[in-house]
Amino acid sequence: MDINDFLKNFADQFDDTDPTLIRPETRFRDIDEWSSLNALAVLNMIGKKYKVIVTADELRNINTVEELYDFMISKQK
Amino acid sequence: MVLSNYDITLVRLTYDQLELVRNWRNDPKISQYMEFRDYITPEMQIKWFNKVNNRNNYYFVIEYRGGKVGLINVRDIDYLKMEGEAGIFIYDDEWVNSTLSFQASLCMYDFCFEKLSLKRLTAHILKDNKRAIKFNKIIGFELAEDQEEVFNQLYILARHNYIKQRTEISQIFKNSNLWI
Numbered sequence: 001m002d003i004n005d006f007l008k009n010f011a012d013q014f015d016d017t018d019p020t021l022i023r024p025e026t027r028f029r030d031i032d033e034w035s036s037l038n039a040l041a042v043l044n045m046i047g048k049k050y051k052v053i054v055t056a057d058e059l060r061n062i063n064t065v066e067e068l069y070d071f072m073i074s075k076q077k
Numbered sequence: 078m079v080l081s082n083y084d085i086t087l088v089r090l091t092y093d094q095l096e097l098v099r100n101w102r103n104d105p106k107i108s109q110y111m112e113f114r115d116y117i118t119p120e121m122q123i124k125w126f127n128k129v130n131n132r133n134n135y136y137f138v139i140e141y142r143g144g145k146v147g148l149i150n151v152r153d154i155d156y157l158k159m160e161g162e163a164g165i166f167i168y169d170d171e172w173v174n175s176t177l178s179f180q181a182s183l184c185m186y187d188f189c190f191e192k193l194s195l196k197r198l199t200a201h202i203l204k205d206n207k208r209a210i211k212f213n214k215i216i217g218f219e220l221a222e223d224q225e226e227v228f229n230q231l232y233i234l235a236r237h238n239y240i241k242q243r244t245e246i247s248q249i250f251k252n253s254n255l256w257i
Binding site: 013015035036037038040041043044047053054055056057 | 174175178179207208211212215246248249250251
């Protein structure tokens with residue numbers, strides 16, 4: 001598992017966003033398509049693929065894709 | 078009949094709400110995702126309601142923060158097979174991409190699986206309705222066999238899948254008094 005896999009899985013949760021625009025430094029709330037439905041899709045994906053629950057409350061304090069990845073890894077340990 | 082949970086209220090459809098629902102249903106932003114897209118007249122609406130206002134069909138207006146925002150249903154319930162067909166639309170643009178559809182669905186599906194004791198729900202989703210597919214998969218619906226090439230695809234939600242997904246969604250919102 002590395003951040004590139006995570007970037008791909010993250011990008012898969014969007015229908016109309018160019019995956020190449022999803023980078024570690026991307027502030028996900030700035031993505032045009034971002035909505036609470038996508039947020040739930042991302043958190044559900046993390047639970048399914050990485051077996052970690054990141055809560056909606058925790059997501060509020062995270063801004064970039066890399067921060068989300070790092071937070072998820074820290075919860076896995 | 079009123080169902081209330083997950084910070085949402087579902088009020089069973091009655092005659093006095095038929096015009097509201099008819100206007101929603103005739104709006105192209107809703108009808109474009111429906112298999113039946115003909116214009117619905119008031120007479121057609123009443124005729125339809127007389128046919129479905131029974132224990133085999135449950136249609137609820139979704140209410141949130143005092144406003145009527147959409148419709149959710151389970152229809153054509155077969156009490157021998159213990160299954161029915163689910164459907165939902167959110168009319169109010171403010172809430173289309175919110176978690177409100179999840180809140181309404183959890184409230185409705187709890188009723189279906191725990192009160193009506195259904196074993197599974199089905200849903201037909203047009204193949205190009207990506208948002209609905211994403212939404213239904215999170216809830217636990219799975220594409221039925223041999224549906225890949227079908228335009229109006231059949232999805233199935235088994236009771237155990239729903240319970241599993243409900244648990245996961247609840248964990249995501251654990252300790253949060255707000256839906257994102």
